[in-house]
Amino acid sequence: MTGVPVFTGRDVEAAVSPERAVEAVREAFVAHARGEWTMPPKVYVTNYPAGDFRAMPALGGGHALLKWVTSFPGNPPKGLPTVTGVVLVSDAENGQLRAVLDAAAVTALRTGAAAVLAAETLGRADATTAAVVGAGVNGQAAARTFLARGRTVSLWDVDERRARRVAEELGADVAPSLEHALAADLLVTVTPGNDVLLGEGALRPGQHVSLMGADGPGKAEASGPELARAHLFCDDWEQASHGGELAHAVEVGLVTQEDVTALGDVLAGTALGRANETELTAFDSTGLAIQDLAIALVALEAAGDDPALARLAL
Amino acid sequence: MTGVPVFTGRDVEAAVSPERAVEAVREAFVAHARGEWTMPPKVYVTNYPAGDFRAMPALGGGHALLKWVTSFPGNPPKGLPTVTGVVLVSDAENGQLRAVLDAAAVTALRTGAAAVLAAETLGRADATTAAVVGAGVNGQAAARTFLARGRTVSLWDVDERRARRVAEELGADVAPSLEHALAADLLVTVTPGNDVLLGEGALRPGQHVSLMGADGPGKAEASGPELARAHLFCDDWEQASHGGELAHAVEVGLVTQEDVTALGDVLAGTALGRANETELTAFDSTGLAIQDLAIALVALEAAGDDPALARLAL
Numbered sequence: 001m002t003g004v005p006v007f008t009g010r011d012v013e014a015a016v017s018p019e020r021a022v023e024a025v026r027e028a029f030v031a032h033a034r035g036e037w038t039m040p041p042k043v044y045v046t047n048y049p050a051g052d053f054r055a056m057p058a059l060g061g062g063h064a065l066l067k068w069v070t071s072f073p074g075n076p077p078k079g080l081p082t083v084t085g086v087v088l089v090s091d092a093e094n095g096q097l098r099a100v101l102d103a104a105a106v107t108a109l110r111t112g113a114a115a116v117l118a119a120e121t122l123g124r125a126d127a128t129t130a131a132v133v134g135a136g137v138n139g140q141a142a143a144r145t146f147l148a149r150g151r152t153v154s155l156w157d158v159d160e161r162r163a164r165r166v167a168e169e170l171g172a173d174v175a176p177s178l179e180h181a182l183a184a185d186l187l188v189t190v191t192p193g194n195d196v197l198l199g200e201g202a203l204r205p206g207q208h209v210s211l212m213g214a215d216g217p218g219k220a221e222a223s224g225p226e227l228a229r230a231h232l233f234c235d236d237w238e239q240a241s242h243g244g245e246l247a248h249a250v251e252v253g254l255v256t257q258e259d260v261t262a263l264g265d266v267l268a269g270t271a272l273g274r275a276n277e278t279e280l281t282a283f284d285s286t287g288l289a290i291q292d293l294a295i296a297l298v299a300l301e302a303a304g305d306d307p308a309l310a311r312l313a314l
Numbered sequence: 315m316t317g318v319p320v321f322t323g324r325d326v327e328a329a330v331s332p333e334r335a336v337e338a339v340r341e342a343f344v345a346h347a348r349g350e351w352t353m354p355p356k357v358y359v360t361n362y363p364a365g366d367f368r369a370m371p372a373l374g375g376g377h378a379l380l381k382w383v384t385s386f387p388g389n390p391p392k393g394l395p396t397v398t399g400v401v402l403v404s405d406a407e408n409g410q411l412r413a414v415l416d417a418a419a420v421t422a423l424r425t426g427a428a429a430v431l432a433a434e435t436l437g438r439a440d441a442t443t444a445a446v447v448g449a450g451v452n453g454q455a456a457a458r459t460f461l462a463r464g465r466t467v468s469l470w471d472v473d474e475r476r477a478r479r480v481a482e483e484l485g486a487d488v489a490p491s492l493e494h495a496l497a498a499d500l501l502v503t504v505t506p507g508n509d510v511l512l513g514e515g516a517l518r519p520g521q522h523v524s525l526m527g528a529d530g531p532g533k534a535e536a537s538g539p540e541l542a543r544a545h546l547f548c549d550d551w552e553q554a555s556h557g558g559e560l561a562h563a564v565e566v567g568l569v570t571q572e573d574v575t576a577l578g579d580v581l582a583g584t585a586l587g588r589a590n591e592t593e594l595t596a597f598d599s600t601g602l603a604i605q606d607l608a609i610a611l612v613a614l615e616a617a618g619d620d621p622a623l624a625r626l627a628l
Contacts, residue, residue: 070409095384
């Protein structure tokens with residue numbers, strides 16, 4: 001077989017199940033916490049107000065990865081996706097390109113995996129209800145991942161018809177109201193992050209929330225005071241404190257680095273997670289290239305020599 | 315036609331002549347100098363001693379570019395290229411991927427173009443002889459570009475057989491000795507940059523040298539004192555002073571930013587080039603993503619709808 005395998009979105013989904021994604025992302029967080037997998041800072045190429053491009057590199061597992069991915073929030077009304085792009089995977093020993101993958105599918109899998117991994121790691125052991133607010137591509141992935149882990153999940157979206165359609169497709173429930181969704185033991189929010197969803201007092205003791213939506217400057221799903229109530233976790237302090245959910249709270253002094261634990265450290269066993277049954281835990285996800293690398297390597301290993309894959313010859 | 319066009323190295327060469335490359339790179343330098351084309355800093359993913367990957371973004375001409383390209387100097391004995399990778403071009407207004415191009419071919423064209431553009435801009439008007447030292451992929455491109463501009467050019471390489479073979483292929487001359495090559499009115503050096511080629515006093519008044527080889531930390535083709543003799547130009551001060559030819563000379567205080575003029579400013583008419591017939595001019599090229607963007611846009615415009623191109627469907 002000659003040429004570099006090309007994974008369309010469907011190829012990625014066929015090669016990597018949500019359950020496998022959770023395990024791969026868990027291993028990536030641990031490898032990163034141990035310094036075995038590394039990740040130079042992502043670079044933004046901005047063309048606001050239209051949108052931005054992110055170049056996200058990572059190194060690990062004998063491979064180097066570069067994700068070139070967009071955020072164009074105004075695209076859907078034009079029939080174009082908000083998130084699009086490609087993931088490139090190269091051999092770290094000789095530089096040769098090894099795979100090209102659809103970035104949106106990789107992003108959805110790893111985002112859903114991180115949301116659920118954080119919820120399972122930081123939520124109460126006796127958590128029963130799970131909800132996802134925001135039924136876009138990445139919200140769907142989070143719901144699909146909860147379901148794959150054997151949980152029931154309810155969905156809420158500002159577009160009620162979308163919530164119903166997605167719930168039916170996935171076999172999830174529709175939350176009867178936003179308040180009902182926000183009361184779940186394990187809550188995942190995947191909104192655009194332009195409006196605060198969780199004002200002060202919105203959450204109750206013992207809950208966990210994975211805040212997946214705020215991935216750029218100025219975005220936030222929870223208010224600063226509400227964040228300050230919670231035991232805080234993040235995927236990466238640099239990203240979270242500069243362009244993530246925590247950025248504003250850090251800026252105004254409500255939150256400092258000492259208040260925030262890296263999820264990878266909890267998974268690696270070098271930091272404590274939830275301290276008791278009554279505290280509120282919150283995970284700020286900004287999205288890491290090491291997560292993308294984890295998904296891409298699973299796809300490559302599972303299906304890289306599949307003769308049905310398209311090939312790129314350069 | 316559905317799918318994103320894929321330009322192999324041959325497709326790039328078929329779509330973009332060396333002459334067209336020089337004009338496109340000239341326009342890119344001017345647009346960058348005017349602030350119309352922009353370029354976030356490149357990011358290195360290092361896996362030394364094996365090699366490194368560079369993620370190089372740029373924005374201009376209604377498009378965003380990301381080049382994912384390697385430098386693995388130990389590859390050739392293994393039958394693998396030092397420089398490999400892909401160039402991704404996306405629509406800056408909606409984020410959609412528009413083209414995938416072979417990075418080595420784009421890099422060679424824009425490197426050859428920059429070398430000759432600098433030589434023609436900064437060399438003496440009555441320059442007659444031109445030489446290229448280093449007959450690898452990018453040295454060949456520089457020689458091909460000189461020939462396309464109607465100049466005779468002589469080639470020298472540490473591997474004499476390679477120099478002869480390349481000279482025959484291109485219709486260039488073989489320099490009778492390194493000293494002979496180094497005495498050319500317009501000199502282009504494209505060596506790996508691990509050893510100093512130009513010690514103090516190697517060049518003579520009135521010459522121009524385009525130093526193309528030193529593209530990473532610790533690399534240099536000219537000694538600090540030799541650089542300090544010259545009227546200095548660079549493609550980008552940030553890159554040149556940190557990871558380019560000038561880095562060491564800047565570090566030890568032999569050269570400061572005030573001593574170095576950006577080629578783009580000369581081409582845009584906002585800075586002076588060569589001051590007189592006797593000074594020695596030197597251009598430090600580190601390689602800019604805006605140059606890659608210039609080549610990629612020419613290829614896309616010239617051949618993007620060619621039905622013979624492969625297509626990437628994601």
